[in-house]
Amino acid sequence: GENVEQHPSTLSVQEGDSAVIKCTYSDSASNYFPWYKQELGKRPQLIIDIRSNVGEKKDQRIAVTLNKTAKHFSLHITETQPEDSAVYFCAGVSGGSYIPTFGRGTSLIVHP
């Protein structure tokens, strides 16, 4: 089955800096990669996703890149703000499946 590794487990940055979270996956059949943000005490919410036929996708201050050959994908947050502080989860979904395999999560702390 799919295995998704996520690094780092904790990331601390100053407000205004950029943050990068990296994930690797093992299943070549995975073709969809969502990212979730979970604020303290709240539910995980989908913030951005990327499909295997796309190398990069951007939505305002967040972007996701995918390298299919190397089987890794990354979340990039620019101009970080304190409200970006949360746990971020990456996931991989195999073609034809309906259950994402989640990474262990990254706790992002943005210091004002």
Next chain:
Amino acid sequence: ETGVTQTPRHLVMGMTNKKSLKCEQHLGHNAMYWYKQSAKKPLELMFVYNFKEQTENNSVPSRFSPECPNSSHLFLHLHTLQPEDSALYLCASSQDPSVDRLGHYGYTFGSGTRLTVV
């Protein structure tokens, strides 16, 4: 509201109690899931129901008993729990497959029930 509603939001129960968690989805999905989220641990998939049939049970102790009476409702019945069962229990729902032919992805979480076992 997200379309996936969980009740109660918080629950404190003794080890000899019996309680139930409820999840309801209004998204027209046909699959529902229970996850356990403990501090400093990854999301743990507990149970999967697809078209009301349980398709996965990831070695969950029998003190957790799921029930899915229809594709919109999911319950988790709890009895004789242990303190280490204290966690956030998240429900999720999706279509099968979760990414459709148009590329729409709909794997949605509820807000969770914060369970404390004393």
